[in-house]
Amino acid sequence: MKIKIINKSRHDLPKYETIASAGMDLRASLTESRILKPLERTIVGTGLFIELPIGTEAQVRPRSGLAAKKGITVLNAPGTIDADYRGEIGVILVNLSNEDFTINNGERIAQLVIAKHERADWEEVTELSSTDRGEGGFGSTGTK
Numbered sequence: 663m664k665i666k667i668i669n670k671s672r673h674d675l676p677k678y679e680t681i682a683s684a685g686m687d688l689r690a691s692l693t694e695s696r697i698l699k700p701l702e703r704t705i706v707g708t709g710l711f712i713e714l715p716i717g718t719e720a721q722v723r724p725r726s727g728l729a730a731k732k733g734i735t736v737l738n739a740p741g742t743i744d745a746d747y748r749g750e751i752g753v754i755l756v757n758l759s760n761e762d763f764t765i766n767n768g769e770r771i772a773q774l775v776i777a778k779h780e781r782a783d784w785e786e787v788t789e790l791s792s793t794d795r796g797e798g799g800f801g802s803t804g805t806k
Contacts, residue, residue, distance in 0.1 A: 663715065663718070663776070665712055665713065665714060665715070665776065666712065666713040667710060667711065667712050667713075668710070668711040668712075669709060669710055670691070670709040670710075670711070670750075671689065671691035671708060671709025671710065672691070672709075672767075672768075673689045673691065673709070673768055675710075676688055676689075676710070676774055684773075684775050685723060685773030685774055685775045686773065686774050686775075687725070687770040687772075687773060687774075688708050688710070688722065688751065688753060688770070688771055688772045688773065688774050689708060689768050689769060689770055689771065690706045690707075690708070690753075690765050690766065690767055690768065690769045690771050691706075691707050691708050691709030691710075691767065692706070692707070692765065692766070692767040693767070694767075695764050695765060695766050695767070696764070696765045697762050697763070697764055697765075698734070698755060698756075698757040698762065698763045698764075698765060699757060699762055700757055700758075700759060700760050700761065700762070701756070701757060701758070702756070702757055703737050703754060703755065703756040703757075704754075704755055704765075705752040705753065705754050705755075706752065706753045706755055706765060706771055707750050707751075707752050708750065708751045708752065708753065708771075709750065710750065710751045711748060711749065711750055711751070712743070712751065713745075713748065714743070714744075714745040714747075714776070715745060716745045717745070717778055717779065718745055718776055718777065718778050718779065719742050719743060719744060719745065719776075719777055719779055720742075720743035720751075720774055720775070720776055720777075721740035721741065721742060721743075721774070721775040721776075721777055722736055722739070722740060722741035722742075722743065722751070722753055722772050722773070722774060723736060723739055723740045723741075723772060723773045723774075723775060724736040724739050724772060724773070725770060725771070725772060725773055728770070728771070732759060732763055733757060733758040733759025733760075733761075733763075734755055734756070734757055734758070734759070734763055734771075735755070735756060735758060736753060736754060736755065736756075736772050737754040737755065737756040738754055740775070741753070741754065751774070753771050753772045755771060755772075
């Protein structure tokens with residue numbers, strides 16, 4: 663799938679690191695480093711602007727290494743970029759650690775996954791089909 667992109671950052675375009683990668687790394691596009699204090703959140707620009715085909719979305723997801731090693735994650739994960747959005751891709755980062763974290767220009771801060779999606783048409787009914795699970799909620803399908 664071809665996706666139009668404008669790159670106003672000083673970094674290469676996002677790319678898949680392996681043939682089986684689902685996501686591409688997004689990099690911070692900053693004029694100076696930014697410190698993210700514990701429990702603080704900020705929007706970090708990437709300098710990237712995209713035009714997605716209708717029927718697709720871009721999902722902004724955390725990088726597992728950054729989360730595991732530094733406690734930095736994407737606050738609204740996954741963040742959704744709709745096909746009609748034309749603004750800069752921003753990443754909402756939050757510091758869940760007890761230490762300050764410095765975000766540097768060019769730092770890999772999130773992943774971008776392109777996904778197809780369906781649009782739903784609601785069909786109002788008075789009854790739903792029954793299943794073994796029924797109304798069982800969180801954890802109701804685990805072993806007993």
